[in-house]
Amino acid sequence: MTARLLTATLVIVATSLLLVPVAAPATTASTPVTVTMKEFKFALSAKSAASGSVVFKLVNKGALPHDIKIGGKKSPLIKPGKTGTFKVTLGKGKQAFLCTVAGHAAAGMKGTLTVK
Numbered sequence: 001m002t003a004r005l006l007t008a009t010l011v012i013v014a015t016s017l018l019l020v021p022v023a024a025p026a027t028t029a030s031t032p033v034t035v036t037m038k039e040f041k042f043a044l045s046a047k048s049a050a051s052g053s054v055v056f057k058l059v060n061k062g063a064l065p066h067d068i069k070i071g072g073k074k075s076p077l078i079k080p081g082k083t084g085t086f087k088v089t090l091g092k093g094k095q096a097f098l099c100t101v102a103g104h105a106a107a108g109m110k111g112t113l114t115v116k
């Protein structure tokens with residue numbers, strides 16, 4: 001192996017080492033999860049979400065106001081026919097969610113989201 005070839009190899013190795021850490025933290029922006037609310041259930045567009053900041057798009061297709069509580073944070077109350085956006089930071093694991101309007105969770109407005 002010539003000294004020139006060795007230098008070229010080292011440059012390639014050094015460049016690839018530099019590129020790896022730059023490409024890694026591109027996971028911050030996650031796709032929003034659409035949450036459809038009605039009496040008395042939630043329908044989520046995804047069964048799982050990436051940990052970190054998760055954006056929920058709330059769509060109330062029911063006849064009563066609904067909200068969602070997940071990760072210790074409660075969304076604004078969404079009126080019938082209205083939509084809203086709710087952002088919360090979630091850690092890995094199964095995250096339970098529910099509607100905090102009296103009687104709704106007991107009637108079925110609850111579930112879990114797997115956060116990876």
Ligand SMILES: [Cu+2]
Binds near residue numbers: 066067100101109
């Ligand atoms: Cu509700």
